[in-house]
Amino acid sequence: MKTLLDCEKACVVKVLKLNTKGDLKQRLISFGIMKEAIVEVLEHAPGKSTIEIKVGKMRVALRAQEAELIEVQKI
Amino acid sequence: MKKIRVILIGESNVGKTSLINLLGNKYFKVSNFSGTTVEKNIASLKYKNHEIEFIDLPGIYSIDEYAQTEINLLVKRKIQENKYDIILNIASATILDRNLNLSMDLLEQKSKLILAINMIDELGDASINSELLSDILNIDVIQISTKNSTNITPLLDTIVKVYSEDLKINTFKYPKALEQELNMIESFLSTNSNYLTDKSLDVALAYIGVKKSELKDRYIAMKLLEKDTEITKIVSFLHFYNPLKKLLDNARSRIYNYYDTQDLLYLKKELKQNLAHSLFLQTTENFVHKSTLTNKIDKLLISNLSGIAIFLFIMWVIFESTFYIGSIPMLYIEEGFNILGTFLGPLIDSPNLKSLIIGGILPGLSAVMMFLPNILILFLGITLLETTGYLTRVSFLLDGVLQKFGLHGQSIIPLIIGFGCTVPAYMATRMLESKKDKLITLFSLGFISCSAKLPVYVLFISAFFKPSASGNILFGIYIFGVLVALLSAKFLNKTIFKASKETYIMELPQYRLPSFKLIYMSVWLKSISYVKKAGIYITLISMLIWFASSYPKYDVVDSNTRFYKLEHSYLGQLGKSLEPIFKPLGFDWKMSVSLMSGMAAKEVIVSTLSILYVVEQNNSNNNELIKKLRVSIDFASAVSFIVFITLYLPCFAATIVFTKESGEIKYLFYLVFFTLSFSWLASYSAYNIVRMMT
Ligand SMILES: Nc1nc2c(ncn2[C@@H]2O[C@H](COP(=O)(O)OP(=O)(O)OP(=O)(O)O)[C@@H](O)[C@H]2O)c(=O)[nH]1
Ligand SMILES: [Mg+2]
Numbered sequence: 001m002k003t004l005l006d007c008e009k010a011c012v013v014k015v016l017k018l019n020t021k022g023d024l025k026q027r028l029i030s031f032g033i034m035k036e037a038i039v040e041v042l043e044h045a046p047g048k049s050t051i052e053i054k055v056g057k058m059r060v061a062l063r064a065q066e067a068e069l070i071e072v073q074k075i
Numbered sequence: 076m077k078k079i080r081v082i083l084i085g086e087s088n089v090g091k092t093s094l095i096n097l098l099g100n101k102y103f104k105v106s107n108f109s110g111t112t113v114e115k116n117i118a119s120l121k122y123k124n125h126e127i128e129f130i131d132l133p134g135i136y137s138i139d140e141y142a143q144t145e146i147n148l149l150v151k152r153k154i155q156e157n158k159y160d161i162i163l164n165i166a167s168a169t170i171l172d173r174n175l176n177l178s179m180d181l182l183e184q185k186s187k188l189i190l191a192i193n194m195i196d197e198l199g200d201a202s203i204n205s206e207l208l209s210d211i212l213n214i215d216v217i218q219i220s221t222k223n224s225t226n227i228t229p230l231l232d233t234i235v236k237v238y239s240e241d242l243k244i245n246t247f248k249y250p251k252a253l254e255q256e257l258n259m260i261e262s263f264l265s266t267n268s269n270y271l272t273d274k275s276l277d278v279a280l281a282y283i284g285v286k287k288s289e290l291k292d293r294y295i296a297m298k299l300l301e302k303d304t305e306i307t308k309i310v311s312f313l314h315f316y317n318p319l320k321k322l323l324d325n326a327r328s329r330i331y332n333y334y335d336t337q338d339l340l341y342l343k344k345e346l347k348q349n350l351a352h353s354l355f356l357q358t359t360e361n362f363v364h365k366s367t368l369t370n371k372i373d374k375l376l377i378s379n380l381s382g383i384a385i386f387l388f389i390m391w392v393i394f395e396s397t398f399y400i401g402s403i404p405m406l407y408i409e410e411g412f413n414i415l416g417t418f419l420g421p422l423i424d425s426p427n428l429k430s431l432i433i434g435g436i437l438p439g440l441s442a443v444m445m446f447l448p449n450i451l452i453l454f455l456g457i458t459l460l461e462t463t464g465y466l467t468r469v470s471f472l473l474d475g476v477l478q479k480f481g482l483h484g485q486s487i488i489p490l491i492i493g494f495g496c497t498v499p500a501y502m503a504t505r506m507l508e509s510k511k512d513k514l515i516t517l518f519s520l521g522f523i524s525c526s527a528k529l530p531v532y533v534l535f536i537s538a539f540f541k542p543s544a545s546g547n548i549l550f551g552i553y554i555f556g557v558l559v560a561l562l563s564a565k566f567l568n569k570t571i572f573k574a575s576k577e578t579y580i581m582e583l584p585q586y587r588l589p590s591f592k593l594i595y596m597s598v599w600l601k602s603i604s605y606v607k608k609a610g611i612y613i614t615l616i617s618m619l620i621w622f623a624s625s626y627p628k629y630d631v632v633d634s635n636t637r638f639y640k641l642e643h644s645y646l647g648q649l650g651k652s653l654e655p656i657f658k659p660l661g662f663d664w665k666m667s668v669s670l671m672s673g674m675a676a677k678e679v680i681v682s683t684l685s686i687l688y689v690v691e692q693n694n695s696n697n698n699e700l701i702k703k704l705r706v707s708i709d710f711a712s713a714v715s716f717i718v719f720i721t722l723y724l725p726c727f728a729a730t731i732v733f734t735k736e737s738g739e740i741k742y743l744f745y746l747v748f749f750t751l752s753f754s755w756l757a758s759y760s761a762y763n764i765v766r767m768m769t
Contacts, residue, residue: 046475
C-alpha cells in the first residue's frame with residue numbers, strides 16, 4: 001500500500017482511499033482531497049514533517065501524519 | 076428607502092472583506108491567507124433608493140462542517156438566524172473548482188442567493204461562462220474583480236433586482252440513487268404532515284436552521300437518513316415512527332449498497348464535490364494546469380533549509396531597517412517638538428500649567444512620537460509579509476519545528492502579527508482550531524515583543540551599545556523573546572495543556588502583489604492608531620506622572636532641591652516602596668515607576684523615563700535622556716531592564732483581549748503569575764551574570 005507520504009517530490013498520483021473519518025475526512029474533502037482526485041507533490045518541508053501538494057488549482061500544506069492516511073496510486 | 080441586508084458567505088481568502096471595503100469605503104483587515112476575518116464586519120451604502128447593508132463574515136469551507144470551531148459556529152449561527160435578505164456567495168475565480176462546493180451547500184439553504192466570482196483579473200487566458208452557470212444553478216452569477224473594481228455596479232443592480240424578485244425554486248438535486256430515496260421519505264413525511272404540530276419539532280428545526288414557515292420535509296428526510304441523533308429522537312416519539320423506520324432502513328441499505336459506504340455525511344460531501352467539479356468543467360475553459368510563477372517562487376522560498384535561512388534573513392532585514400532607516404527622521408521630530416516647546420513656553424502664563432505642558436506632556440509626547448518612523452517601517456514589513464502570502468509559507472516551513480515545541484504551524488501567523496501589536500495577534504489565534512493550540516499560542520504571544528516596546532529598546536540600545544552593533548542587538552532581543560515564547564510553549568505543553576496531536580491542513584494561496592493602496596492604508600491606519608494611543612495614553616499618564624512627581628510641594632530653594640523634591644514626591648514615595656521588589660534586579664526607583672506605568676501601554680515607559688530623568692531641563696530632548704540614562708544606570712541594570720521589558724505583562728488593552736480570547740478568568744491569573752515571576756527570575760539572572768562578567 002502506497003500513501004501520499006511515500007511520494008517523491010514532483011510525482012503525480014491518484015487518490016484511492018482516505019483512511020480516516022469524521023472531522024479530518026470532511027476537511028480533506030473540503031480541500032478536494034478525495035477518491036479519484038489527482039494530486040501532485042510539490043515540496044517537502046525540512047525533515048519531511050510537512051508536505052505541499054497541489055489539488056486542482058490549489059496548493060495545500062499538510063502534515064506527514066495526515067499524508068500517511070491518504071492511499072494513492074501512481075499514474 | 077428600503078433596507079437590503081446582504082450576508083457574504085464564502086470560503087476563506089476569496090476577497091469578501093476586500094469587497095465590502097470597496098463597497099462601503101471601509102478598511103477592515105485584508106491579507107493573503109485564510110482566516111483573516113475572525114469577526115463580523117459591517118459596511119453599507121446607498122444605491123438606487125435602497126440602503127444596502129453588507130455583512131462580512133469569516134470564511135468557511137462547508138455549512139455542515141463537523142469541526143465545531145468558534146468561527147464555524149459563528150457563521151452557521153449567522154446563516155440560521157436568518158436576519159438577512161440575500162446570501163451573496165463569493166468565490167474566487169482562481170480556485171473555482173473548490174469554491175463551488177460551498178455554493179452547493181448554499182443552494183440547499185432556502186434563501187435568495189447570488190454567486191459572485193471574484194478575482195477575474197487573475198484568470199489570464201481562462202474564461203468562465205457565467206450565463207451557463209447561472210442557467211444550471213438557477214441563480215444570478217456575476218464575475219467581479221475588487222482589485223480593478225470590475226462589475227461592481229452590475230453586482231449592485233443584481234442585488235436590488237434579486238431583492239425585489241420572489242424566491243426562486245432551487246433546482247439542486249443529488250444524483251438519482253440518493254435523490255430517489257430522499258424524495259420517497261420526503262413524500263412520506265408530507266402525507267403525515269400533521270407531525271408538524273409537535274412542539275419539540277421547533278427545537279429540531281431551529282437546530283438544523285430551517286424556519287418553520289418555510290419548512291422543507293426534505294431537510295428532515297435528509298437528517299433522518301443521516302441518522303442525525305437529535306432529529307431521530309424527536310421523530311421516534313411520533314405515531315408513524317415504525318413504518319417510517321422501516322422505510323428509512325430500506326432506503327439506507329439501498330444507498331449503502333449502491334455507494335459502498337455507510338457514512339452519509341461523507342457521501343453527501345463527495346457527491347456535492349463531484350457535482351461542483353463537473354459544473355466547473357462544464358462552464359470553464361482554458362483552465363490548464365501550467366507551472367505558474369507561484370511554483371517558481373515556492374521552489375526558492377520553501378525548499379528545505381534554504382527556506383528557513385531566507386525567512387531568518389527577511390526578518391533580520393526588517394529589524395535592521397527598522398532601526399537604521401527609522402532613526403534618520405528622529406532628529407527632525409525631536410527638533411520639531413523643541414521648537415514647539417520654545418514657541419509655546421512664553422504663551423503660557425500660569426507657571427503650573429507651563430510646567431505641566433513643557434515639563435510633562437510635551438517631553439512625554441516627543442519621546443514617543445520620535446519612534447513613529449521606526450514603527451512605520453516595522454508595520455510595513457509585517458504588512459508585506461501578510462499581504463503577499465509569504466506568511467503561509469513560513470507556517471509551512473516551521474510547522475515541523477513548532478510542533479516540537481507544542482505549537483501549531485498556523486501559530487506562526489499570530490506570532491508574527493504580534494511583532495506589530497499583541498491585540499490583533501490575540502484575535503488571530505481564532506484561526507487555530509484546537510483550544511489547546513489556541514491557549515498555548517495566547518500564552519506564548521506575551522513574550523513576542525510588540526512594536527510599542529520598540530521605543531524602549533531603541534532608547535536603551537542607543538544609550539548602552541555601540542552604534543554599529545545596534546541593529547543586531549535589536550534583532551537579538553527579538554530572537555530572545557521568540558526563544559522564550561517557544562520554551563514556554565513547550566513548558567505549557569508538558570504541564571498544563573496536554574492533548575493529542577492536532578491536524579494541520581492549510582491552503583497556500585498564490586503569491587499576490589498587494590496594491591499600493593492596500594499597503595498604504597494598512598500602514599497609515601496603524602500609524603494613526605499609534606499616534607492616537609500616544610496622544611491619549613501618554614498625555615494622560617504624563618500628566619499623572621508630572622503631578623505625582625511635582626507634589627507635594629516643598630519650599631526649599633537651593634540647587635539640590637529638585638532632586639530632593641522628586642525623591643519625596645508622591646511618585647518618589649511609590650518608587651521607593653517598590654524598591655524591595657526591583658532592587659535585586661538593579662533598577663532604581665525611576666525605572667520601577669516606569670515599569671508600572673508601562674503596564675498601561677509600553678510606549679509610556681519611555682515618556683515616563685524622560686519626565687523623571689530630565690527633570691532639570693524645561694526642554695527635554697532625547698539625546699539628553701540618553702546621556703542621563705548612561706550616567707545614572709549601569710550596564711548590568713540596563714541589560715536586566717531590557718530583559719524584564721521583553722518578558723513582563725502585555726499592556727492593559729492586550730490583557731483584556733487575552734482574557735476574552737482565553738475564555739476563562741483563571742487564565743488571566745495564570746498569565747500574570749507566569750509572566751511576572753518568569754520575567755523577574757530572568758532579569759535577576761541577567762543582572763547577576765552581566766555583573767560577574769564586567
Ligand atoms: N488579484 C486579486 N486579488 C484580490 C481580489 N480581491 C481580493 N484579492 C486579494 O485576495 C486576498 C484575500 O482577500 P480578503 O478580502 O482578505 O479575503 P477574505 O475572503 O475576506 O478572507 P478571510 O477573511 O480570510 O476569509 C488579499 O490578498 C486580497 O488582496 C481581486 O479581485 N483580484
Ligand atoms: Mg475577510
